[in-house]
Amino acid sequence: MYVRLRSEEYFEQQISSITAQSRTVGLLSVPYQTLWEQAQLYIQKKLDQEEAEQRSSEPATEHTDSGCETMSEEEDSADLWVEKYRPKSYLELLSDEGANRTLLHWLKLWDKIVFNRDRKVKQKAKVDSKNENRFQKKLSHVLNDGLDEHGCPQQKVALLCGPPGLGKTTLAHMVSTHAGYNVVEVNASDDRSPDVFRTQLEAATQMRSVMGMQPRPNCLVLDEIDGAPAASIDVLIKFVLGKDTGRGARSKKKGRGGGVLKRPVICICNDVYVPALRSLRQIALIVQFPPTASSRLAQRLLEIARKQCIRTDMGALLALAEKSHNDIRSCLSVLHFFKSRKKDVRLVDIQKSSIGQKDMQKGLFSVWQEVFQIQRPRRKLFSTILAKGDDRLQPMPDLNSLEMKFDDMSLASRMLGVLKTVQCCGDYDRLMQGVYENFLSMSFRDSRLEAVSLGLEWFCTADMLSHKIHATQNYILMPYQPFAFVMWHFLFASFSWPKITYPSTGYEVIVKEQKARQILRELMRGMAPLVRIHANPAQLLFDTLPLLLQILVPTLRSVSMQLYSAREKEDLNHVISVMIDYNLNYVQERTLEGNYIYNLDPNIEELALFPGQKPARLLSYANKQLISREVELEKMRRTEARLQTDTDATKETSCSNTVLPNHRQTLQPKTISAEMQCRDFFGRVVQHGKTPADRACTDEIVKSDIWFHYKEGFSNAVRRSVKIQDLLNSGGM
Incomplete structure (x- = not known):
């Protein structure tokens, strides 16, 4: 708990101000004369400022304005202009209005849990379905307005991404202050340790500012989040989702479950597609920051x-x-x-x-957009053409001339632009994947598919170059890789806005390949030895499995097994034998719709059929259930028959008298000599007569099938350790 202490002077000032306001006469708390003087000073100040601006715009070279003369050099050079002319209010922001409103709207969703204020829900105006997508912006931000059971937004983290120098940090500070928060900025790339990162998260989101006249709740801003390690990103995700229990004494105080995040967290990054941010992108509100x-x-x-x-x-x-x-x-x-x-x-x-x-590297989507889009010709700016050695301003040229109307749109300038952009990015393999997955959806004219054919040849060339560079470490060939993107730009680029998606086909293919290899290994591991010695994985995949799917689908009627004909029973037994040899069976699974179906386990249909292809013949649900049951029964019969065979072989071995156990063949019972005598405590010889029962016991030990060897001699007794505690307990009883 924090208790604010006030001095007596503070209370006297408050009382005096209240009494001074109560003594005023009229509707205003401030006298009219004072307001009039302040207004006159404000108007005079504005007039002086406008007059100074007019004087500065005049083409005077020798004399300077009076306003500039009065400005002191110390005041001009005291602060950097980046800090001096930073926006002081929300209206002074230069960033995109859509990004500003999206981030502000997301912050206002926290009012319920932070300020205990119900948000005002505005009814959306009905929009004609035909013209709904007509005037939509190209950069749309998907914001989920729903709240969870605790009153927090569904998207608890905002990820603000864009090129450096556009004002992302300024936007985060200004919007947070405008929404009523105290900004706590943490540079995520400085603190690399997950423990330090967790401590800063807890300190920023579980406390509030107590300094100043108006204490405000904190809003955490994590700058350069793309420079943080993956371990710190995992700590952030668990903390946001309430799964982070901390360590040591903190975990005991909090209990088993994590707490609920009650403060907004804004993350800022330059590249949103960094591998470390992959898990954060799935739970965060991604706000693309377009250039100003x-x-x-x-x-x-x-x-x-x-x-x-x-x-x-x-x-x-x-x-x-x-x-x-x-x-x-x-x-x-x-x-x-x-x-x-x-x-x-x-x-x-x-x-x-x-x-x-500086900071010329662009994101992946910016590079793909430049590859697939031809920039429209823009009107040239008014340029001052200077002669060599002449510093005087030249007259303005004709703006209606073609050379002043449009930029240079030649193939050479386009080639240099694409080369420069691709070389600055540097990730050629991922760029090539994005071009390969998006070029067929571009709106280029190629009725004879000549551009597609030539583009595929360049894909093969670029892939061979990349393989050669990585296989032989011959980096002399790397400067030739960007020229493939120039050719793709000439073949597939157009003036229309490209709809680009992030390449995911390569990752999906790798996952499918790993799954297929796992199915094949599982199939090989469970096959019968007599079948496995004649097969290898490649032969199974290309020759055996496609035909095996046809063999495993016999022609059976959906009736009881007792009504099957001899031919049907023979086919059923053959299918059961083949499935046992290849370790296959039908397993019942539940679909997403709630229905139950039978699939092969291992599912060789994924290996032998193309995606979306259905097998030529299908078995009914009842037939698959019957085959699954008969396969299990046949396995049990074979197991019992194998056990019975082993038992019979053991009995035959024990009944034969010619073959003796190993210990009977090599070991002989040890005879006790007469010299070994038992003596009592005083050294007297104790005579014991051996009874017939002791002799019979000795003979049983010698003839037993189980022998125990300990140091010297042989015994069938088992030694065990006895503790002193057991002896004491037995004596006490």
């Missing part, structure tokens, strides 16, 4: 440039945004650099600079 619009970013950069008295124009800022791939941090760093050098930002300076070369 170039015009919107350029408009914000123009406002910052005017505020910092930097001479520039909209064309140069648009070029800056496009060259940096809409990286807000990179753009602000460039403007800050030009401001420190006291230079104007012109288009030619942007074109000559080497900005935008």
